[in-house]
Amino acid sequence: MNGLNTRAVPAWIVGSSGLLAGELARLIEGHGGMQLTGAVSREAGRALREMHPQLCSMLETVDLASAAESLKDQLGAMAPGDEPAVALFLGLPHGHSARAWFEIAEALGDLAARVAVVDLSADFRIGDVGLFEENYGMEHPDPDGSQGFVYGLPEFWRSRIVESRRVAAPGCFATALQLAVLPAAIAGMLDDQSPWFLPAVTGSSGSGVAAKATTHHPFRHGSYKAYSPGGHRHEAELKQALAEWHLEAPLHFLPHSGPWSRGIHLSAALPLREEARTEELHAIYSAHYAGEPFIEVLPIGGIPELRSVVGSNRVSLGLHVRDGLLTVLLALDNTIKGGSGQALQCMNLMLGLDETSGLSRSGLGY
Ligand SMILES: NC(=O)c1ccc[n+]([C@@H]2O[C@H](COP(=O)([O-])OP(=O)(O)OC[C@H]3O[C@@H](n4cnc5c(N)ncnc54)[C@H](OP(=O)(O)O)[C@@H]3O)[C@@H](O)[C@H]2O)c1
Numbered sequence: 001m002n003g004l005n006t007r008a009v010p011a012w013i014v015g016s017s018g019l020l021a022g023e024l025a026r027l028i029e030g031h032g033g034m035q036l037t038g039a040v041s042r043e044a045g046r047a048l049r050e051m052h053p054q055l056c057s058m059l060e061t062v063d064l065a066s067a068a069e070s071l072k073d074q075l076g077a078m079a080p081g082d083e084p085a086v087a088l089f090l091g092l093p094h095g096h097s098a099r100a101w102f103e104i105a106e107a108l109g110d111l112a113a114r115v116a117v118v119d120l121s122a123d124f125r126i127g128d129v130g131l132f133e134e135n136y137g138m139e140h141p142d143p144d145g146s147q148g149f150v151y152g153l154p155e156f157w158r159s160r161i162v163e164s165r166r167v168a169a170p171g172c173f174a175t176a177l178q179l180a181v182l183p184a185a186i187a188g189m190l191d192d193q194s195p196w197f198l199p200a201v202t203g204s205s206g207s208g209v210a211a212k213a214t215t216h217h218p219f220r221h222g223s224y225k226a227y228s229p230g231g232h233r234h235e236a237e238l239k240q241a242l243a244e245w246h247l248e249a250p251l252h253f254l255p256h257s258g259p260w261s262r263g264i265h266l267s268a269a270l271p272l273r274e275e276a277r278t279e280e281l282h283a284i285y286s287a288h289y290a291g292e293p294f295i296e297v298l299p300i301g302g303i304p305e306l307r308s309v310v311g312s313n314r315v316s317l318g319l320h321v322r323d324g325l326l327t328v329l330l331a332l333d334n335t336i337k338g339g340s341g342q343a344l345q346c347m348n349l350m351l352g353l354d355e356t357s358g359l360s361r362s363g364l365g366y
Pocket of ligand 1: 015334
Protein backbone atom coordinates (compact mmCIF):
# COMPACT_ATOMS: atom_id res chain seq x y z
CA MET A 1 0.00 0.00 0.00
CA ASN A 2 1.42 3.40 -0.95
CA GLY A 3 -1.35 5.32 0.84
CA LEU A 4 -2.69 6.69 -2.46
CA ASN A 5 -6.40 6.76 -3.05
CA THR A 6 -6.47 5.88 -6.75
CA ARG A 7 -9.97 7.32 -7.24
CA ALA A 8 -9.02 10.71 -5.81
CA VAL A 9 -7.85 13.58 -8.02
CA PRO A 10 -4.15 14.22 -7.30
CA ALA A 11 -3.50 17.74 -6.02
CA TRP A 12 -0.38 19.91 -5.93
CA ILE A 13 0.35 23.04 -3.93
CA VAL A 14 3.02 25.63 -4.77
CA GLY A 15 4.32 27.92 -1.99
CA SER A 16 4.07 25.21 0.66
CA SER A 17 5.25 27.14 3.71
CA GLY A 18 2.62 29.85 3.15
CA LEU A 19 -0.43 30.29 5.34
CA LEU A 20 -2.88 29.54 2.55
CA ALA A 21 -0.91 26.50 1.42
CA GLY A 22 -1.09 25.11 4.97
CA GLU A 23 -4.80 25.79 5.15
CA LEU A 24 -5.37 24.16 1.76
CA ALA A 25 -3.46 21.07 2.83
CA ARG A 26 -5.66 20.89 5.94
CA LEU A 27 -8.87 21.25 3.91
CA ILE A 28 -7.76 18.66 1.35
CA GLU A 29 -7.15 16.17 4.21
CA GLY A 30 -10.92 16.20 4.73
CA HIS A 31 -11.78 15.91 1.01
CA GLY A 32 -12.82 12.45 -0.08
CA GLY A 33 -12.27 13.11 -3.81
CA MET A 34 -8.88 14.82 -3.79
CA GLN A 35 -5.52 13.84 -2.42
CA LEU A 36 -2.43 15.96 -1.93
CA THR A 37 0.34 14.24 -3.90
CA GLY A 38 2.83 17.06 -4.33
CA ALA A 39 3.99 20.21 -2.58
CA VAL A 40 6.48 22.73 -3.95
CA SER A 41 8.73 24.93 -1.85
CA ARG A 42 11.84 27.05 -2.13
CA GLU A 43 12.93 24.94 0.84
CA ALA A 44 12.59 21.64 -1.02
CA GLY A 45 13.17 18.62 1.20
CA ARG A 46 11.28 19.92 4.22
CA ALA A 47 8.12 18.00 5.02
CA LEU A 48 4.75 19.76 5.18
CA ARG A 49 4.42 18.95 8.88
CA GLU A 50 7.73 20.68 9.58
CA MET A 51 6.29 23.84 8.02
CA HIS A 52 2.77 23.50 9.45
CA PRO A 53 2.74 21.62 12.77
CA GLN A 54 -1.08 21.39 12.64
CA LEU A 55 -0.90 19.05 9.62
CA CYS A 56 -0.69 15.27 9.73
CA SER A 57 0.98 15.10 6.31
CA MET A 58 4.66 14.20 6.20
CA LEU A 59 4.73 14.81 2.41
CA GLU A 60 8.18 16.01 1.46
CA THR A 61 8.32 19.21 -0.58
CA VAL A 62 10.15 19.45 -3.91
CA ASP A 63 11.44 22.31 -6.08
CA LEU A 64 9.47 23.68 -9.00
CA ALA A 65 11.49 22.00 -11.76
CA SER A 66 11.17 18.56 -10.14
CA ALA A 67 7.46 19.18 -9.60
CA ALA A 68 6.96 19.93 -13.29
CA GLU A 69 8.73 16.66 -14.19
CA SER A 70 6.67 14.65 -11.67
CA LEU A 71 3.47 16.24 -12.94
CA LYS A 72 4.43 15.28 -16.48
CA ASP A 73 5.01 11.67 -15.38
CA GLN A 74 1.76 11.66 -13.38
CA LEU A 75 -0.26 12.95 -16.34
CA GLY A 76 1.57 10.74 -18.84
CA ALA A 77 0.65 7.63 -16.83
CA MET A 78 -3.06 8.48 -16.83
CA ALA A 79 -5.61 7.16 -19.27
CA PRO A 80 -5.94 9.54 -22.22
CA GLY A 81 -8.88 11.93 -22.17
CA ASP A 82 -9.87 15.56 -22.22
CA GLU A 83 -11.11 16.02 -18.68
CA PRO A 84 -8.96 17.78 -16.06
CA ALA A 85 -6.98 15.13 -14.20
CA VAL A 86 -4.76 17.01 -11.76
CA ALA A 87 -5.49 19.95 -9.42
CA LEU A 88 -2.80 22.63 -9.06
CA PHE A 89 -3.01 25.42 -6.48
CA LEU A 90 -0.60 28.36 -6.68
CA GLY A 91 -0.11 30.02 -3.29
CA LEU A 92 2.72 32.41 -4.14
CA PRO A 93 3.06 36.19 -3.83
CA HIS A 94 1.81 38.36 -6.69
CA GLY A 95 4.14 38.16 -9.70
CA HIS A 96 5.64 34.83 -8.62
CA SER A 97 2.46 32.82 -9.24
CA ALA A 98 2.26 33.71 -12.92
CA ARG A 99 5.95 32.92 -13.43
CA ALA A 100 5.57 29.53 -11.70
CA TRP A 101 2.56 28.68 -13.85
CA PHE A 102 4.35 29.62 -17.08
CA GLU A 103 7.31 27.42 -16.08
CA ILE A 104 5.06 24.43 -15.31
CA ALA A 105 2.93 24.94 -18.43
CA GLU A 106 6.01 25.09 -20.65
CA ALA A 107 7.39 21.87 -19.16
CA LEU A 108 4.04 20.09 -19.62
CA GLY A 109 3.33 21.20 -23.19
CA ASP A 110 -0.01 19.77 -24.40
CA LEU A 111 -0.50 17.98 -21.08
CA ALA A 112 -1.00 21.38 -19.38
CA ALA A 113 -4.56 21.31 -20.73
CA ARG A 114 -5.37 18.51 -18.28
CA VAL A 115 -4.32 20.52 -15.23
CA ALA A 116 -7.00 22.53 -13.42
CA VAL A 117 -5.30 25.56 -11.87
CA VAL A 118 -6.39 27.92 -9.11
CA ASP A 119 -4.12 30.87 -8.46
CA LEU A 120 -4.50 32.51 -5.07
CA SER A 121 -2.46 35.59 -5.96
CA ALA A 122 -3.71 38.66 -7.83
CA ASP A 123 -1.78 37.84 -11.01
CA PHE A 124 -4.79 36.83 -13.11
CA ARG A 125 -7.66 38.52 -11.22
CA ILE A 126 -7.90 41.76 -13.15
CA GLY A 127 -8.52 41.54 -16.88
CA ASP A 128 -8.05 45.26 -17.56
CA VAL A 129 -4.32 45.81 -18.07
CA GLY A 130 -4.41 49.48 -17.01
CA LEU A 131 -6.41 48.75 -13.84
CA PHE A 132 -4.05 45.89 -12.91
CA GLU A 133 -0.85 47.86 -13.49
CA GLU A 134 -2.19 50.92 -11.64
CA ASN A 135 -2.97 48.77 -8.59
CA TYR A 136 -0.08 46.29 -8.59
CA GLY A 137 2.71 48.43 -10.03
CA MET A 138 3.95 45.67 -12.33
CA GLU A 139 3.37 44.46 -15.85
CA HIS A 140 0.23 42.41 -16.42
CA PRO A 141 1.41 38.79 -16.80
CA ASP A 142 -1.31 37.92 -19.31
CA PRO A 143 -2.30 41.13 -21.12
CA ASP A 144 -4.21 39.39 -23.92
CA GLY A 145 -6.00 36.96 -21.57
CA SER A 146 -4.65 33.99 -23.52
CA GLN A 147 -4.11 31.93 -20.34
CA GLY A 148 -7.92 31.80 -19.96
CA PHE A 149 -8.18 32.56 -16.23
CA VAL A 150 -11.71 33.36 -15.03
CA TYR A 151 -12.57 35.15 -11.81
CA GLY A 152 -13.40 32.72 -9.02
CA LEU A 153 -16.33 34.07 -7.03
CA PRO A 154 -18.82 31.21 -7.46
CA GLU A 155 -21.82 33.11 -6.10
CA PHE A 156 -21.66 35.38 -9.17
CA TRP A 157 -19.73 33.53 -11.88
CA ARG A 158 -20.29 29.83 -11.16
CA SER A 159 -21.02 28.80 -14.75
CA ARG A 160 -17.79 30.39 -16.03
CA ILE A 161 -15.82 28.51 -13.36
CA VAL A 162 -17.48 25.20 -14.21
CA GLU A 163 -16.51 25.64 -17.86
CA SER A 164 -12.95 26.73 -17.14
CA ARG A 165 -9.67 25.07 -16.14
CA ARG A 166 -8.04 28.24 -14.87
CA VAL A 167 -9.35 30.27 -11.96
CA ALA A 168 -8.01 33.42 -10.29
CA ALA A 169 -9.26 33.25 -6.71
CA PRO A 170 -10.48 36.64 -5.43
CA GLY A 171 -8.68 38.62 -2.75
CA CYS A 172 -9.87 38.20 0.85
CA PHE A 173 -11.20 41.75 1.27
CA ALA A 174 -12.42 41.72 -2.33
CA THR A 175 -14.56 38.65 -1.56
CA ALA A 176 -16.17 40.44 1.39
CA LEU A 177 -16.73 43.64 -0.60
CA GLN A 178 -18.40 41.94 -3.56
CA LEU A 179 -20.61 39.63 -1.51
CA ALA A 180 -21.81 42.61 0.54
CA VAL A 181 -22.35 45.12 -2.24
CA LEU A 182 -23.28 43.35 -5.47
CA PRO A 183 -26.84 42.13 -4.74
CA ALA A 184 -28.06 45.68 -3.94
CA ALA A 185 -25.98 47.23 -6.73
CA ILE A 186 -27.21 44.78 -9.39
CA ALA A 187 -30.81 45.32 -8.25
CA GLY A 188 -30.35 49.04 -8.96
CA MET A 189 -30.98 50.02 -5.33
CA LEU A 190 -27.82 52.07 -4.74
CA ASP A 191 -27.16 55.75 -5.39
CA ASP A 192 -24.05 55.84 -7.56
CA GLN A 193 -23.46 59.58 -7.05
CA SER A 194 -22.84 59.41 -3.28
CA PRO A 195 -19.87 57.64 -1.62
CA TRP A 196 -20.15 53.94 -0.83
CA PHE A 197 -18.30 53.70 2.48
CA LEU A 198 -16.69 50.30 3.01
CA PRO A 199 -14.66 49.98 6.24
CA ALA A 200 -13.41 46.48 6.99
CA VAL A 201 -11.08 44.87 9.53
CA THR A 202 -8.80 41.89 9.03
CA GLY A 203 -6.74 39.71 11.33
CA SER A 204 -2.97 39.38 10.95
CA SER A 205 -3.10 36.20 8.84
CA GLY A 206 -4.09 38.47 5.93
CA SER A 207 -0.43 39.54 5.78
CA GLY A 208 1.02 36.06 5.22
CA VAL A 209 3.42 33.84 7.13
CA ALA A 210 6.52 36.06 7.27
CA ALA A 211 6.84 38.14 10.44
CA LYS A 212 6.46 41.86 9.85
CA ALA A 213 6.39 44.91 12.11
CA THR A 214 2.64 45.23 11.41
CA THR A 215 1.93 41.63 12.47
CA HIS A 216 4.32 41.44 15.43
CA HIS A 217 2.23 40.23 18.38
CA PRO A 218 3.15 42.80 21.06
CA PHE A 219 2.37 45.63 18.65
CA ARG A 220 -0.76 44.20 17.09
CA HIS A 221 -2.38 42.61 20.09
CA GLY A 222 -4.24 45.33 21.95
CA SER A 223 -3.94 47.80 19.07
CA TYR A 224 -6.14 48.78 16.14
CA LYS A 225 -5.51 50.96 13.10
CA ALA A 226 -6.68 51.85 9.61
CA TYR A 227 -4.42 51.76 6.58
CA SER A 228 -4.45 52.74 2.89
CA PRO A 229 -6.94 55.63 3.35
CA GLY A 230 -6.03 56.82 -0.15
CA GLY A 231 -7.39 53.62 -1.74
CA HIS A 232 -6.55 49.92 -1.54
CA ARG A 233 -5.91 47.54 -4.45
CA HIS A 234 -8.83 45.25 -3.57
CA GLU A 235 -11.21 48.03 -4.71
CA ALA A 236 -10.11 47.13 -8.25
CA GLU A 237 -11.89 43.76 -8.02
CA LEU A 238 -15.15 45.41 -6.95
CA LYS A 239 -14.77 47.99 -9.75
CA GLN A 240 -14.24 45.19 -12.25
CA ALA A 241 -17.33 43.35 -10.97
CA LEU A 242 -19.52 46.47 -11.06
CA ALA A 243 -18.42 47.15 -14.62
CA GLU A 244 -19.98 43.84 -15.69
CA TRP A 245 -23.35 45.44 -14.90
CA HIS A 246 -22.22 48.81 -16.36
CA LEU A 247 -22.07 50.28 -12.88
CA GLU A 248 -19.59 52.70 -11.38
CA ALA A 249 -19.61 54.42 -8.00
CA PRO A 250 -17.36 56.41 -5.65
CA LEU A 251 -15.92 53.54 -3.59
CA HIS A 252 -14.32 54.27 -0.23
CA PHE A 253 -12.92 50.98 1.01
CA LEU A 254 -10.97 51.56 4.23
CA PRO A 255 -9.09 48.49 5.56
CA HIS A 256 -8.12 48.15 9.24
CA SER A 257 -5.75 45.84 11.13
CA GLY A 258 -7.45 43.97 13.96
CA PRO A 259 -5.78 42.25 16.92
CA TRP A 260 -6.71 38.66 16.00
CA SER A 261 -5.32 36.17 13.49
CA ARG A 262 -8.17 34.97 11.26
CA GLY A 263 -11.28 36.74 10.08
CA ILE A 264 -12.58 39.78 8.20
CA HIS A 265 -15.48 41.93 9.35
CA LEU A 266 -16.99 44.46 6.93
CA SER A 267 -19.50 47.19 7.82
CA ALA A 268 -20.62 48.57 4.45
CA ALA A 269 -22.65 51.80 4.47
CA LEU A 270 -24.39 52.09 1.10
CA PRO A 271 -26.56 55.06 0.05
CA LEU A 272 -29.93 54.01 -1.34
CA ARG A 273 -31.31 55.55 -4.53
CA GLU A 274 -34.80 55.78 -2.99
CA GLU A 275 -36.39 55.24 0.39
CA ALA A 276 -36.61 51.51 1.09
CA ARG A 277 -37.32 49.30 4.05
CA THR A 278 -35.01 46.70 5.58
CA GLU A 279 -37.51 44.01 4.51
CA GLU A 280 -37.11 44.91 0.80
CA LEU A 281 -33.33 44.74 0.91
CA HIS A 282 -33.45 41.60 2.99
CA ALA A 283 -35.66 39.99 0.33
CA ILE A 284 -33.20 40.98 -2.44
CA TYR A 285 -30.19 39.49 -0.63
CA SER A 286 -32.12 36.38 0.44
CA ALA A 287 -33.26 35.76 -3.13
CA HIS A 288 -29.78 36.36 -4.50
CA TYR A 289 -28.13 33.93 -2.12
CA ALA A 290 -30.94 31.35 -2.00
CA GLY A 291 -29.40 27.89 -2.39
CA GLU A 292 -25.84 29.15 -1.92
CA PRO A 293 -24.15 26.56 0.29
CA PHE A 294 -21.85 28.99 2.08
CA ILE A 295 -23.77 32.26 2.38
CA GLU A 296 -26.06 32.82 5.32
CA VAL A 297 -28.29 35.91 5.20
CA LEU A 298 -29.27 36.30 8.83
CA PRO A 299 -32.87 37.05 9.77
CA ILE A 300 -33.67 40.78 10.10
CA GLY A 301 -31.96 42.09 13.20
CA GLY A 302 -29.27 39.39 13.02
CA ILE A 303 -25.68 40.48 13.63
CA PRO A 304 -22.82 38.49 12.04
CA GLU A 305 -19.80 37.74 14.16
CA LEU A 306 -16.39 36.35 13.40
CA ARG A 307 -16.68 33.49 15.85
CA SER A 308 -19.48 31.86 13.86
CA VAL A 309 -17.51 31.75 10.58
CA VAL A 310 -13.83 31.46 11.51
CA GLY A 311 -12.55 27.97 10.69
CA SER A 312 -15.22 27.51 8.01
CA ASN A 313 -15.96 28.50 4.41
CA ARG A 314 -19.15 30.26 5.55
CA VAL A 315 -20.10 33.90 5.18
CA SER A 316 -22.53 35.51 7.59
CA LEU A 317 -24.40 38.60 6.44
CA GLY A 318 -26.77 41.00 8.25
CA LEU A 319 -28.75 43.92 6.78
CA HIS A 320 -30.27 47.06 8.16
CA VAL A 321 -31.77 50.19 6.55
CA ARG A 322 -32.02 53.55 8.27
CA ASP A 323 -32.38 57.09 6.89
CA GLY A 324 -31.67 56.13 3.28
CA LEU A 325 -28.56 54.12 4.15
CA LEU A 326 -28.20 50.37 3.77
CA THR A 327 -25.79 48.84 6.27
CA VAL A 328 -24.45 45.44 5.29
CA LEU A 329 -22.52 43.65 8.02
CA LEU A 330 -20.47 40.68 6.87
CA ALA A 331 -18.06 38.22 8.48
CA LEU A 332 -15.83 35.60 6.85
CA ASP A 333 -12.56 33.78 7.44
CA ASN A 334 -9.97 35.41 5.16
CA THR A 335 -7.90 32.22 5.00
CA ILE A 336 -10.90 30.04 4.02
CA LYS A 337 -13.75 31.79 2.15
CA GLY A 338 -11.34 34.67 1.50
CA GLY A 339 -8.58 32.30 0.36
CA SER A 340 -8.02 28.53 0.45
CA GLY A 341 -11.66 27.47 0.94
CA GLN A 342 -12.83 29.51 -2.01
CA ALA A 343 -9.93 28.12 -4.06
CA LEU A 344 -11.05 24.59 -3.19
CA GLN A 345 -14.69 25.47 -3.93
CA CYS A 346 -13.64 26.66 -7.41
CA MET A 347 -11.45 23.59 -7.94
CA ASN A 348 -14.38 21.32 -7.03
CA LEU A 349 -16.50 23.12 -9.64
CA MET A 350 -13.84 22.80 -12.35
CA LEU A 351 -13.35 19.10 -11.60
CA GLY A 352 -17.08 18.37 -11.61
CA LEU A 353 -16.99 17.37 -7.92
CA ASP A 354 -19.52 18.33 -5.27
CA GLU A 355 -18.86 22.05 -4.71
CA THR A 356 -18.85 21.62 -0.94
CA SER A 357 -16.40 18.68 -0.77
CA GLY A 358 -13.77 19.29 1.88
CA LEU A 359 -15.59 22.43 2.99
CA SER A 360 -18.58 21.31 4.98
CA ARG A 361 -17.04 21.82 8.41
CA SER A 362 -18.62 24.22 10.88
CA GLY A 363 -16.95 27.30 12.34
CA LEU A 364 -14.79 27.05 15.46
CA GLY A 365 -17.19 29.05 17.65
CA TYR A 366 -14.53 30.61 19.88
N1 LIG B 1 -3.43 35.41 3.70
C1 LIG B 1 -4.62 35.67 3.21
O1 LIG B 1 -5.60 35.91 3.95
C2 LIG B 1 -4.84 35.68 1.71
C3 LIG B 1 -6.15 35.64 1.24
C4 LIG B 1 -6.37 35.62 -0.15
C5 LIG B 1 -5.29 35.66 -1.03
N2 LIG B 1 -4.03 35.71 -0.53
C6 LIG B 1 -2.94 35.69 -1.54
O2 LIG B 1 -2.57 34.31 -1.71
C7 LIG B 1 -1.16 34.16 -1.87
C8 LIG B 1 -0.61 33.31 -0.72
O3 LIG B 1 -0.97 33.96 0.50
P1 LIG B 1 -0.33 33.55 1.89
O4 LIG B 1 -0.97 34.40 2.92
O5 LIG B 1 -0.30 32.09 2.02
O6 LIG B 1 1.18 34.08 1.66
P2 LIG B 1 2.48 33.68 2.47
O7 LIG B 1 2.10 33.15 3.81
O8 LIG B 1 3.37 34.86 2.39
O9 LIG B 1 3.07 32.47 1.64
C9 LIG B 1 3.52 32.56 0.33
C10 LIG B 1 4.54 31.43 0.10
O10 LIG B 1 5.07 31.60 -1.21
C11 LIG B 1 6.45 31.26 -1.18
N3 LIG B 1 7.20 32.49 -1.51
C12 LIG B 1 7.33 33.57 -0.75
N4 LIG B 1 8.11 34.50 -1.35
C13 LIG B 1 8.47 33.97 -2.50
C14 LIG B 1 9.28 34.41 -3.54
N5 LIG B 1 9.87 35.61 -3.50
N6 LIG B 1 9.45 33.59 -4.58
C15 LIG B 1 8.85 32.40 -4.60
N7 LIG B 1 8.07 31.91 -3.61
C16 LIG B 1 7.88 32.70 -2.58
C17 LIG B 1 6.80 30.82 0.21
O11 LIG B 1 6.67 29.41 0.29
P3 LIG B 1 7.98 28.44 0.12
O12 LIG B 1 9.12 29.14 0.77
O13 LIG B 1 7.56 27.18 0.80
O14 LIG B 1 8.20 28.29 -1.34
C18 LIG B 1 5.75 31.50 1.04
O15 LIG B 1 5.54 30.86 2.27
C19 LIG B 1 -0.60 35.59 -1.90
O16 LIG B 1 -0.52 36.02 -3.23
C20 LIG B 1 -1.66 36.40 -1.13
O17 LIG B 1 -1.69 37.75 -1.50
C21 LIG B 1 -3.77 35.72 0.81
